[in-house]
Amino acid sequence: MLRFLIYPVEFLIYPVSGIMKMWHILLHSVLGLSDSTAWMLSIFGLIIVVRLTILPPAWMQYRAGRIYVNLRPKLSQLEEEFQDRTDAEADDELQKARRKLFKDHDYRVSAGCVPTLIQLPMFMGLYQVLLRMARPTEGLHATTHAPIGFLTSNDVATFLEGRVGGVPMPAYVAMTDEQFTFLNTNHDAVFRFALPFFISAAIFMSVNMVYSMYRNLLTMDYKSSFAVGLYKATIVMAFTVPVFPISFGLTGPAPVAISLYWFANSLWTMTQYIIISKLLDKHFPLTPEYEDFRELSKQERRDRVRKKRAYKWGLRRRRLLMVLLPHRIPQLRAANRKAIEDWEYERYAARTKKQEIKDKRREAVKIKRERERMEREANKPPPPGRHRMRRETRAQWEAVPRSPNGPRHLKRS
Numbered sequence: 001m002l003r004f005l006i007y008p009v010e011f012l013i014y015p016v017s018g019i020m021k022m023w024h025i026l027l028h029s030v031l032g033l034s035d036s037t038a039w040m041l042s043i044f045g046l047i048i049v050v051r052l053t054i055l056p057p058a059w060m061q062y063r064a065g066r067i068y069v070n071l072r073p074k075l076s077q078l079e080e081e082f083q084d085r086t087d088a089e090a091d092d093e094l095q096k097a098r099r100k101l102f103k104d105h106d107y108r109v110s111a112g113c114v115p116t117l118i119q120l121p122m123f124m125g126l127y128q129v130l131l132r133m134a135r136p137t138e139g140l141h142a143t144t145h146a147p148i149g150f151l152t153s154n155d156v157a158t159f160l161e162g163r164v165g166g167v168p169m170p171a172y173v174a175m176t177d178e179q180f181t182f183l184n185t186n187h188d189a190v191f192r193f194a195l196p197f198f199i200s201a202a203i204f205m206s207v208n209m210v211y212s213m214y215r216n217l218l219t220m221d222y223k224s225s226f227a228v229g230l231y232k233a234t235i236v237m238a239f240t241v242p243v244f245p246i247s248f249g250l251t252g253p254a255p256v257a258i259s260l261y262w263f264a265n266s267l268w269t270m271t272q273y274i275i276i277s278k279l280l281d282k283h284f285p286l287t288p289e290y291e292d293f294r295e296l297s298k299q300e301r302r303d304r305v306r307k308k309r310a311y312k313w314g315l316r317r318r319r320l321l322m323v324l325l326p327h328r329i330p331q332l333r334a335a336n337r338k339a340i341e342d343w344e345y346e347r348y349a350a351r352t353k354k355q356e357i358k359d360k361r362r363e364a365v366k367i368k369r370e371r372e373r374m375e376r377e378a379n380k381p382p383p384p385g386r387h388r389m390r391r392e393t394r395a396q397w398e399a400v401p402r403s404p405n406g407p408r409h410l411k412r413s
Contacts, residue, residue: 012125013132017149020046020129024155039169043257047264050126051123051272064278066284067107069219074101076223086360088368127261133159134170134255141182142308159257168192173250190256197259198249202242204266207229208273209238215277218286222297283296311343 023045028038039181075098089258102108129148133156136145145156162169168183180186213234245262248254272333318332393411 012121013129013149015149016046016050016122016125017151019049021150021155023049032300035158036164036169039159039162040164040260043260044264046129047261047268050122051265052270054122055272058272059276062280063284064107064109065219066280066286067105070284070290071101071105071107072221073289084357086357086364088361088364090361091365130257130261131255134257135215135253136160139343142239164256164260165193167256170255172253172255174254191250192248194259195254195255198245198254201245201259201266204263204270205245206238206242208266208270209234209241211270211274211277212237218294220294222294222301228301228376271276287343311339314339350398 020042023042024038027033027041027045028035033041078094078101080096082090082097129151132148133151134143135302138145143157145153145160147153148156151159160170166185167190167195168185171183171185173187173191173194175183175187175190177187180190204319213231216231216234220231245266249259249262315336318336322329322332
């Protein structure tokens with residue numbers, strides 16, 4: 001039990017290894033396929049079962065994301081309605097309005113994050129099972145191996161003896177000559193077999209990322225600087241991430257079994273994303289209201305970028321003129337100083353206005369909570385055995401001044 005708490009992935013290995021073992025029993029013992037063919041097809045069968053298991057949560061996640069995107073115009077309108085309010089009820093009323101909007105459109109916040117929490121552990125368990133089978137901790141020379149979940153030592157041994165296209169499944173390109181000799185193969189054979197799978201996996205990842213970037217461009221929140229920055233980072237990742245399967249596959253300990261897994265998993269991911277995207281467009285299309293909101297947000301962002309760019313280029317142009325026209329340095333320096341002051345004042349004024357509204361709203365909430373606390377204490381019955389104070393009317397109670405140290409009870413006349 002302590003091992004599961006320290007290494008949570010150990011718990012995930014059991015269901016994944018059980019699925020792989022059932023596939024091997026079906027293919028080898030029932031259908032009569034050889035061990036090598038059964039283990040190779042078990043890898044693909046394992047991917048199919050795991051991906052089909054997490055497909056419903058993935059659909060929920062994409063569906064929730066599309067609903068939220070279509071709700072952005074209404075959410076933005078709600079924020080504009082409440083942004084200038086400084087009363088204590090503003091935050092509560094805004095949250096109630098948001099919850100009502102989500103309920104009316106069948107949107108659940110948990111649908112956007114829970115599927116990810118389900119998918120990630122499944123992928124970790126799947127990858128760990130294949131990696132431990134192809135690279136056992138006892139080494140390839142050992143006669144017995146530690147069980148991996150429901151897979152016994154004999155299962156691991158037959159997996160290590162399996163071959164695909166004449167190449168051992170535990171072999172990888174970066175092996176030493178001694179290891180190649182032990183597996184009865186050579187570097188060239190492993191390289192020729194594994195390279196097409198690594199390249200195909202990289203191509204599938206590239207296509208998936210490019211298509212994903214195109215889809216994200218249609219649903220981007222141009223009012224969020226974080227979303228725009230994240231999209232720019234995705235562009236960089238689109239050129240770097242697909243290189244990983246090739247570089248690690250040719251230089252790292254990536255067995256042939258892992259190359260098959262990368263190939264099949266990348267192909268499934270690409271196909272699944274394209275199909276789900278088409279289904280989303282069919283059943284939950286982007287609304288005309290959102291498309292108008294997106295174009296308006298895009299234009300507002302372009303105006304902000306142009307304004308900032310004009311400000312910076314103005315400063316640079318005047319600095320260059322200081323070098324070319326030394327006799328105009330005082331005027332140009334004064335113009336730059338004024339431009340900087342105007343720019344900073346505009347930004348400061350916007351931030352100050354927002355902060356003042358937040359401070360006033362926070363103070364109003366604090367006063368409201370203090371008043372509620374004092375009323376609760378005032379209405380609390382006195383302890384038993386003590387003289388019970390005579391209750392006055394509500395109007396008299398409201399007229400009594402309140403102390404910041406606590407409620408002040410009415411005194412008997």
